[in-house]
Amino acid sequence: xxxxxxxxxxxxxxxxxxxxxxxxxxxxxxxxxxxxxxxxxxxxxxxxxxxxxxxxxxxxxxxxxxxxxxxxxxxxxxxxxxxxxxxxxxxxxxxxxxxxxxxxxxxxxxxxxxxxxxxxxxxxxxxxxxxxxxxxxxxxxxxxxx
Amino acid sequence: xxxxxxxxxxxxxxxxxxxxxxxxxxxxxxxxxxxxxxxxxxxxxxxxxxxxxxxxxxxxxxxxxxxxxxxxxxxxxxxxxxxxxxxxxxxxxxxxxxxxxxxxxxxxxxxxxxxxxxxxxxxxxxxxxxxxxxxxxxxxxxxxxxxxxxxxxxxxxxxxxxxxxxxxxxxxxxxxxxxxxxxxxxxxxxxxxxxxxxxxxxxx
Numbered sequence: 479x480x481x482x483x484x485x486x487x488x489x490x491x492x493x494x495x496x497x498x499x500x501x502x503x504x505x506x507x508x509x510x511x512x513x514x515x516x517x518x519x520x521x522x523x524x525x526x527x528x529x530x531x532x533x534x535x536x537x538x539x540x541x542x543x544x545x546x547x548x549x550x551x552x553x554x555x556x557x558x559x560x561x562x563x564x565x566x567x568x569x570x571x572x573x574x575x576x577x578x579x580x581x582x583x584x585x586x587x588x589x590x591x592x593x594x595x596x597x598x599x600x601x602x603x604x605x606x607x608x609x610x611x612x613x614x615x616x617x618x619x620x621x622x623x624x
Numbered sequence: 625x626x627x628x629x630x631x632x633x634x635x636x637x638x639x640x641x642x643x644x645x646x647x648x649x650x651x652x653x654x655x656x657x658x659x660x661x662x663x664x665x666x667x668x669x670x671x672x673x674x675x676x677x678x679x680x681x682x683x684x685x686x687x688x689x690x691x692x693x694x695x696x697x698x699x700x701x702x703x704x705x706x707x708x709x710x711x712x713x714x715x716x717x718x719x720x721x722x723x724x725x726x727x728x729x730x731x732x733x734x735x736x737x738x739x740x741x742x743x744x745x746x747x748x749x750x751x752x753x754x755x756x757x758x759x760x761x762x763x764x765x766x767x768x769x770x771x772x773x774x775x776x777x778x779x780x781x782x783x784x785x786x787x788x789x790x791x792x793x794x795x796x797x798x799x800x801x802x803x804x805x806x807x808x809x810x811x812x813x814x815x816x817x818x819x820x821x822x823x824x825x826x827x828x
Binding site: 510511513515517519520526527529530533582588589 | 793807808809810811812813814816817818820821
């Protein structure tokens with residue numbers, strides 16, 4: 479494939495990844511933070527005193543990451559960070575499903591019960607984030623060599 | 625003078641008759657409501673007696689909420705019944721709680737029903753659980769109300785209708801009413817987190 483196509487493909491992937499994080503963050507911010515705290519509590523991983531700070535900050539962090547990826551600045555590092563974050567989310571979801579927790583995913587706001595489709599969707603998101611990360615690193619390397 | 629008094633008296637009589645004939649929009653004393661009527665906030669709690677998370681909310685969260693906010697006049701608490709179709713015996717449990725409400729024993733019996741959820745949920749023997757906290761005379765009366773009061777489920781119907789307006793689709797659900805705004809929180813929340821959220825709203 480010609481380098482120009484890679485460039486366009488990376489742009490599409492970058493926009494998609496940015497939109498995912500923006501959508502996830504904004505959906506949570508539209509609800510009371512206590513609603514996201516309910517979802518976090520449901521995963522039974524965090525101590526109670528961590529629910530509020532995470533419920534209040536994580537949505538803003540998602541929006542900030544979405545904006546950073548959208549801007550294209552330090553794309554390789556921000557998409558790498560996005561890959562790490564999605565990996566953590568995915569691990570939590572798989573664990574919850576495996577032990578049979580009936581929990582509201584809270585991924586894009588409340589109202590989505592965790593199920594196999596949630597895992598499929600988040601795996602696709604991880605694949606996208608990883609692809610953008612690899613693409614961004616390769617693109618950076620190409621530009622640096624030139 | 626006499627002539628002008630006649631229409632006024634007639635109007636007064638008509639007004640009085642209208643008041644007497646109109647069905648009351650709210651019961652004289654709503655046993656599901658507690659706390660200061662002029663409180664700055666109302667917390668409406670939709671629960672189902674057979675739902676385990678509702679039991680946790682009732683046993684772990686509401687006592688703290690009541691002690692710290694309802695008893696101090698900051699918050700008014702309103703219980704709303706939201707029996708889910710998936711639970712076989714929740715309707716009968718709801719009947720017992722509301723019958724107890726008519727007898728002034730709502731809190732005692734509702735608490736007992738939640739506390740003994742694991743005992744009656746498999747077979748629906750709510751009566752046995754309730755009998756442990758009421759006298760024999762009270763049990764006779766409560767059974768009579770459960771058996772023959774055709775209006776016993778009226779508040780449940782009203783709660784379900786309000787639940788539809790609030791888009792409630794699971795239990796427990798909290799509706800926090802502050803300055804006319806109804807904020808919905810679906811699911812169980814530990815008390816410290818709920819307290820922090822309520823404090824935040826009250827400070828605004």
